Amino acid sequence: MSITSSTTTSSASTLAFLALLGAGVAVGFSPNFARLSDLAPLASGFYRLAFAVPAIWLAVLLTGGRLEPLSRMAPRHRWRLLLAGLAFAADIAFWHLAIAQTTILEATLLSSTVPIIVSVASVFLFGERLKPLFVLGLAVALAGVTFLALQKTGAQVAPPNRLLGGIFALLAASFFAIYLLLIASVRQNSSTGTIMFYTTLISALAMAPFALAMSPTMLSGSLNGWLVLLGLAVISHAGGQGLMTFALAHLPTSFSSMMGLMQTAVAAVVAWMLFSEPLTLPMLASGAAILAGIWVCRKATAA
Template sequence: MSAAPTPESSTPVASGRALGVLIFGAVVIGFVPILVRLSDTGSAAAGFWRLAFALPLLALIAARSASTPGGGLGGAPSRLAMIAGAMFALDLGFWHYGIALTSVANATVLTNLTPVVVTAFAWIFLAQKPRKLFLLAVGLAIGGAGLMAAARGGAAGPSPGWGNAAAALTALWYAFYFLAVSAARRTEAATRIMFWSSLTGAPLLLLAALALGEPILPGSLGGWAACAGLGLLHVAGQGSIAWALGRLPPATASVVVLIQPLVAAIAGWILFAEALGPLQALGGAITLGGVALAQWSARPRPPVQS
């Protein structure tokens, strides 16, 4: 991307560190579908418990960062942090229902259109024109994720039309979340954004779960443990992603997090004996190749010698 790097990401070492943290966050979030499956509660309710269990730890971490620029919990939350929370609540709710209503293939492919939305938004509204090689990398990464989903297969689902729409809108909500967090990180610490966005999103998901008549409370001790685990993954995973978004272009970051479905597929293979066939493996390799190409193509251009 042609966007100027922030001061924090102006050196190769700083950019490499941010990329490492982003990959760590994406890997952590890749385990979320496993715990959602084990949560023993409704789709939106699982999202509510994810944020509710994360909030005490986020509050503690944010309070301890009061001495850092843009940190702490003092004052009212910023509009961008609240927008990020609303977008994330929509992302979780639509994603969970998309998986329930349509095929795994459709839900995965449509949800992973986030980099397209982010790149288009940055190009049109932020004048961040992507390089042709970056666009190729986006196509490879999404194609690899799509191949993984198609190889995994799955029934059409009870309501494919609504499920496909929900999955497509998930990509839109997650893209807006990326852009809101990236903009907020210019003036606020990641811990503060994470706390206020989670506090904004939690009641929205609870209201959605109640309106849809979902079971709110997990039906087993294992379900409670899974919900608590979702909270920990949220702090570690989304917290790392939010931190990295202050140091990397949002379009580049949105491509890197496409390693999430690869991690989820490997975790499902290990934990639930879900077959990981050759086509899925090929799709995973293509996705990783696209991610690596996107990061390489987004590196700063060397200055032109006069």
């Protein structure tokens, strides 16, 4: 490999890593946006997807990109996009239900099991090898997550149903892992905008009947309510998921799934500021361990 080629590859890898960090921050705001919404969980989830569709299309247009017609894709990629869209709809549905039943911190903690699911699946499905340094980083990050989970919530208002919320969060993590694995294979042949547009459109269509059937109303009662839904769609979905999809083209799937751990730290801090969910010194130490684990994993995949 030439020096120029090596430099280009390194720059792309660095840019992808920065995109992944940005994705973690943007998606970390999603549970707080969802908590601020005045609509039922599935209605909020639907608007997150529906409002993101035109936002993604506009972003592709403004950046000079183009959406690849489905007819030009290989049949196997079309099927993977369809399944990815359905998996993401299930992820969003269970994720929003989890936030409504337990604390934001607990929901994000349990959803951060995605790296375990993805890493193990990547070994069997894609033949990825987990380097010892990566395993060490993952262990440090998960140790931080575990220590954080052992802390009492300390919330002023007790969550409606922590057990049910935990189950929903784990289901969301499982479906998001499936989504990651599916789009990782398609990302090698299609652009970020193409994948985001089609999977989001499919997810919105899949979510619509469930949101209509299970939500008391589909109309927000205030301008602030609609702005919250726009933030959820544009910042957390179009921005966060778009950056993550871009990163998948340059980073191993197992490392990209670490975004969920950073999301936990961001969500916890924002929930502390907005909803007074406690953020103690042990919690801060746990967050530091999570970020340290992410950095170690980064070094392992760059080696």
